[in-house]
Amino acid sequence: MTGARRVPGAGLLAGAPAVSFSFDGRRHTGVAGESLATALLANGERTIARSFKYHRPRGVMGVGNEDPAGLVTLARPSGDEPNSRATMVELYDGLAARGQNAWPSVRWDMTAVTDLLSPLFPAGFYYKTFMGPAAAWPLYEKVIRRIAGLGAVPATPDTELCTSTHAHGDLLIAGGGAAGLQAALVAARAGARVLLADENPWFGLGLLGEDARIDGEPAQTWAKAALEELSGLENVTLLPRTTVAGRYEQGFVILCEKLRDGPALAGDPSPRWRLWKLRVGSTIIATGAIERPMVFANNDRPGVMTVGAVGAYLNRYGLLVGEQVVIAASDDDAHRVASQLARAGAEVTVADTRDSGSGVAAAAGVEVLWRSRVADTAGRGGVAGVQIEGPSGRRWISATIAASRGGWSPALHLYAQTGGKAVWDDARAMFVPGAPEIGAVTVGPCNGTMDLAAALAEATAASSAVCGELGYSVTSAVPTVDGADTASGIPGFATPANRKRSFVDVQNDVTIADLDLAVREGYRSIEHVKRYTTLGMGTDQGKLGNINGIRAIAEARGEPMSSVGTTRFRPPYVPLPIGAVAAHMSPEHHHPMRRTAIHDLHAQAGCVWLKAGAWLRPQFYRRGTETDLEAVNREVLAVRNNVGLVDVSTLGKIELAGPDVVTFLNRIYTNGWSTLKPGMGRYGLMLREDGVVFDDGVTMRLGESHYVMSTTSGGAGAVREWMTRLLETRWRDLNVAVVPVTEQWFAAALAGPMARDVLARVAEGFDVSNEAFPFMGARVGKIAGIPARVFRISFSGEMSYEINVPSDRAVELWKALLEAGKPEAMAPYGVESMGVLRLEKGHFVVGREADGRTTPYDLGLGRMVSSKKWFIGKEALDFPEMKNPQRRHVVGIVPVDRKQRLPGSAHLIHADQIDAVGASQGWIVSSAWSPTFDHDIALALLDGGQARHGERMLAYAPIGGGKADVEIVSPHFYDPDGGRQIG
Template sequence: MSGYRLAAGGRIDRSRPLAFSFDGQGYQGFAGDSLASALVASGVTLFGRSFKYHRPRGLVGMGPEEPNALVTVDRGPARITPNLRAPQVALHDGLQAKSQNRWPSLKFDVAALNDVFGALFPAGFYNKTFMWPRSAWEKLYEPVIRQLAGLGDSPVARDPDHYDATYAHCEVLVVGGGIAGITATLEAAAHGGRVILIDEQDELGGGALADPVQWAALDALKEKLAAAGNVTVMTRTTAFGYYHQNFIGATQSLTDHLAPADASGPRERLWRIRAGEVVLAQGAIERPLVFNGNDVPGVMLASAGRMLALRYGVAVGHAVVVMAAHDSGWRDALALAGAGVHVAAIIDVRNVVGADLADAARDAGIAVHIGCAITAVHGRHAVTGVTFAANGTGPACKLACDAVLMAGGWTPSVHLWSHAKGSLTWSEAWGAYLPGTPIENCRAVGAGAGAWDMGHGVVTAVLPSHIDVRAQKAFVDFQNDVKARDIHLAVQEGMRSIEHIKRYTTNGMATDQGKTSNLNGLQIASAALGRPVEQIGLTTFRPPYTPQTFGALMGHHKDALFQPVRKSPIDEWATEHGAVFENVSNWRRARYFPRGGEDMDAAVLRECAAVRRSVGIFDASTLGKIEVVGPDAAEFLNRMYTNPWKGLQPGRCRYGLLLREDGFITDDGVSARMADDRFHLTTTTGGAARVLGMMEDYLQTEWSDLDVWLTSTTEQWAVIALQGPRARDVIAPLVSGIDLGAEAFPHMAVREGTIAGVPTRLFRVSFTGELGFEINVPASEGRKVWEEVWDAGQAHGITAYGTETMHVLRAEKGFIIVGQDTDGTMTPYDMGLDWAVGKKKPDFVGKRSLARPDMGLPGRKQFIGLLTEDPQDLLEEGAQVVADPDAPMPMPMIGHVTSSYRSAALGRTIALAVIADGRARIGQTIFVPMPGKVIRATVTAPMFYDAEGSRLNA
């Protein structure tokens, strides 16, 4: 053995040395090493600092259960990832890692003073200490706590990596690639159908990778997997969540195990897997023992010591002591000795141990101490020795060593089983919870189901008898510095449920989610309360099983794909003609079209004047569109909308107002009846998905007897709104098959024909108060038709206008925009839309809520208009409205401004607002406090322009 690297053995490739660094110091490992195994091989025992006391900490486990060895990995410029578990970081050439939660260095950490004064910081001290004085919280406590919070530092630069996301479907999904998982996979494959096997390690095998005796059988099983044509195997893949109807979320690491120069493509892939059956083969996690000094670097799980030696060819120490409460600790000690690791002694807390184990240990030259317990571990940054005694109370004996391995029994991994709401059953034999009755089509196999014969052992957490735990540093949760005495304190403070004890002590709330601490904490609480474990409860396991990167969860959604921008078929034309854009919901829309250096105000005033004077063209393609088809289509819409629909004749349009069940407005739009059994609905731009989802919900759950089909057609149709007194003249030469005369084609009608040779659904509707048409054509023909209309309109002074002008024109007419003039608490009556509520209808969504007395109480906000005393004063949208500007503070507010614009047609500013008892205040003066002054305004009706509607049929 050279240093801590064994001369032979393991699954590493000793012909491929790899250079890496940790905290700036260079080291060497081999291909196949993890960062943890390579550091231990180099004699490193100190990996990090604990969260609360900043105590020195080393490895505990060699898998996802590791609570201490959290590191930050630097993969190059801006590629910084904190809080990675060193045992799960694959070694590659040039790897750069550093420790966390320390300053200025790992060996000398100033915050370790917390440990010196640890007696002042017992469990629950946060809530008791930082409540007084209250004035100190913001200025003193919070800044300090924020500075100390966390473990690794969050990256500050944008992540340059890319992440993939995809879906998979299979008849059987197996989670866990140990012997049990592989066997289950082959059994499922034999029945046909698609089978997926996923495992978080870089190679299949699970615990068998640390057992050379099983390697031949493992290789044979892998060959069978490779030969099975219906099996997909994914390594480096973690199933982090189990959701409804056998939906599994998993992340696959694609490039982190590679040197940056060799990495290409996405860093991780998010898998969303739907399976007919899920087989959980996640194995079990070894349980630590709770004794004085069990957190000194060099104290770790016996299974971790075995993994280091037999998989990675690394000795955990030159003189190793094993403290066991379970037969598996003896087997691990014998395996280590057989690999060339010097095991100085086995100390077993049990009074009776199988003679075969004891004899085998003595034959291997290992000292045996039965019925004894370690009472102290010596050393701070590394183990230098232990003190042990018979039953923890006899004469103290000292033993020199540089590593201590703990074997406290096993805890089946039931995390995903719990995610899926499967029940758990307490097992006295295991001293742990096992899978009980599933809810999903799921089963557990192997050690995760309690089906692995790992021998016998004590099933309670070990604390030497008759020792005052208040004087011990016996840790239960290593990362959060929860000691056994903290759990006793929680019980003393009155906590009886394990959920309360967990929150009082933070036991099990670290990044490992209590994989090594939950059961020990539960059993200590059980002993302290004198009640069976089952009566204390069990903490809830929630996704993710292990922490995941935000990048993996976001998948493709970053930068321009974070919220994909939807563009209409007219978008490129608008770009070519100098449009300034804005985002509306997920759509990019032209806001205005400046000319000759105009700002927005100047451009909008020009566009508004052009529409009122001649004709304007507007891209309305982003409106939500839903095709409602079926014999019961009219009945369905009659139940959904507030106004009647059954009597609407084909070829006619109707304004539809949609409420939520609580009676408040959620959407509106003009829709057309194309035939007896077909409607073309429109919704607001931002409401399309919401309305379709709401309608599908009612159709599938409330009115499943109706024969109706709903189809989203938002992107099927391009919509060109032509508005203004010359609108009919512009399209007349282009339209065929439709009589455009005012009597033949009245307002709120729809006709089908062609325009510019393209089939169209032509609506005679207006959102401006002017003569208007909305031209619906297939999206693929949208730009062609737009350009034909644009060319035809040149003789009539056609002007392209954007959303800002559309807002002004509709505000002049008092037309509302749902979501701007409404705030989720407005009823049709509040908005002056009583006419849109069918008085004779027996029912519609929200009808009963509208009948509640408080819907008509005095003081409700109502939709009105505002004209400022100074015609040039422009109110801010969202500004609060008051009745008395001299009222004492806090000044009572009576409403707020919802829309505010400069009107070219009126030559002044206008505003819309919702004000308490607004209609009763018409003619009164109200006040709007603005920066620098208070603006006076008169309450008016919300329609400012052409109240008689004469221009609609110009």
């Protein structure tokens, strides 16, 4: 056993209730609110995890987010949470955790056999083998994948509530240690809106166990008072348990707040995580420094820890982590920790690499060995003995904890995320922030300032400067500090003296030997070494191990640390719960579906819904036991022979007004607009600047300088933005107002030979006769008493009237029209039927036949291209390639044997080339059964198709194997002269 025991009355949770929890099914008792790691250590659980590559036993090494390997799976009713850091989970009653990445358990892991074979598996071994035979790699890969990974994806989706919030402030302070508290006090007193975030449940943790006095008070008293003052200020938001995860442009910062670890109580709506999306004027980064362990042989056994962690377990949680402790250090602060452990009853030995230093440990009865360091550890299932190497040689001493501190590494991640460069400081033996970043200041240990007084001074100065820039006047002075440890001695990188395995990354099992090998093999850049050995690529992202790794690389290269540099710091600072990241982004919010104004009437009519782009539209309306095809056929034939009603309000509607509308239309459409009279409309074709068809639709001239343009359903937004862009950037001299009104108007179309009869029953204020209201006419009047605009336009090829009314009268109109159509037994038809009608008519659709590569000529619409004027896209139509006769053109397709169905998604090939590579000469874009013709028809894009009408080809779909002999025909199957829509 480790001899870990609780020290009565010690720690911040003294007096907190006892709770029960379990690990791998073993029931234990802990203290509510302490970290799971604390509870596990207190209950003698040493091996709580297994490492990534060799499945070696892993215990708790650190005390916070820096802990590299103490990852467990939390079993929760809301879903398991894999890879949870035991150091960061707060204990609650009934907590159930289990080990992961092991079989059958972390104590006895059969997969650790990989460790026995580890001589065969040095860094990058997989690049050198598993190559032959080629077919075998998938098998090797399967095994490798199974051994890799850590926890398992929860079996069911996590159901914990997560939330996100936006907030603003003058100043964010990341880190609530001494420097952070002081920076917050200065800004808060000046009146700035301050947010202070710390990843721990408590602020000021760094001052725990500190002997120094601040402003004459014990450091802890000062911190407590500071917190009390801040809590009472309205301009301060305190965010405990909140990690500042990522810093972005212009003061945008992502924070993740943990609101609870325990399960939600019945009826409790509180979320587990809250993502803060913060916009602040400035960020003071006071994230402190991460303790850097020393590297020695077998330094991965459970029981190997950092000095700060050992101290924190005592001072924060009242836990002595072991009865016999060895502390390897090179600074005075470690002696203070040693003395505290000794006073708590531990048998402590300090091995200090320096010649001399603090006497505080010795005074507390600790054996202090100067010019000494830890060389090795021994023990089954955890440290039992520690080998110390000193001036008088090596000796083993009995100990269950080997705690080391080789120095400190500023947690400058937030500084570096936006591009700040960390620079090596030889004197302090650490990477410190280089040139300042916009909108952020680093203070205290995060800035490499380890001295308490200096850190407080730095925080005061930084906060004052930020407040000054924001216009607040500052009154706070720098606190006085006495009794603090003087700056640490030169921290040591203890280089292992023997060839035993010495780890720098204990999660990914990266050893000094691995780094040496990488450098020897020419992987010299820090990024190469990282990628070759996986150094720092684990869930801890190398917080504890990276700097030791860089040191080892520098030694292997024979170069200084500064020429090695660091890898890139990428957000987030610690892994973020995905539920929190996606908190407000349900697919329904992310991709909302639009509904027309008579959605409910469609539903009542028994429509089958279709998601058409952003719109939910009726595909068709089924009657009784009709099949899909039967329903569509009925609807199509009703339009051809009688009359039908369709909701077309998804089409874009844009009003244009002003003296220059005609000029504008002439520039954006290929055809001419100068002769269009009020009360009439015209079909227009719009091109992109590269000559390709962009959108189409009818524009009606309602008054002298008042027009309403319709666009495709999908193109409404793009067309409007394109037009406003032209008017606002290029043609600012044109006086044209552009107002999108798609949502303001509801539109329904009556279509079919009987359409006029139906219209006549409801039209008021205008003559519906063919002479008075010809094809392409526009009339303003009333329909069934509702103010309406009626356009005589046709997509189906039949006589058709599009009736536009204000959206709030849509239901009324639809009902009135159905009522008026009763003599004809008129029924609504859906989008699919509309598609068949347009296909029979041979109208192209933007996004299908006009596929983003087709010109007006490719669509057979050369007559729409005016040669008398300039328009957008005109120059590009003169590109040499645009005149290539082999371009793909739209053609019609019918099966030679009219009884045969066309295969779906087919290409057009010559029948004798069915096995040739590259045989496709085009493909079917739209096809449907035509009830009008009683056979399949299709539109296709075919190489040089306009000159190939009459040719026979094979429509062939290799997937599914469908084939049909087809004939190339004109795309205009139905009423090619257009007589029916005019009559």
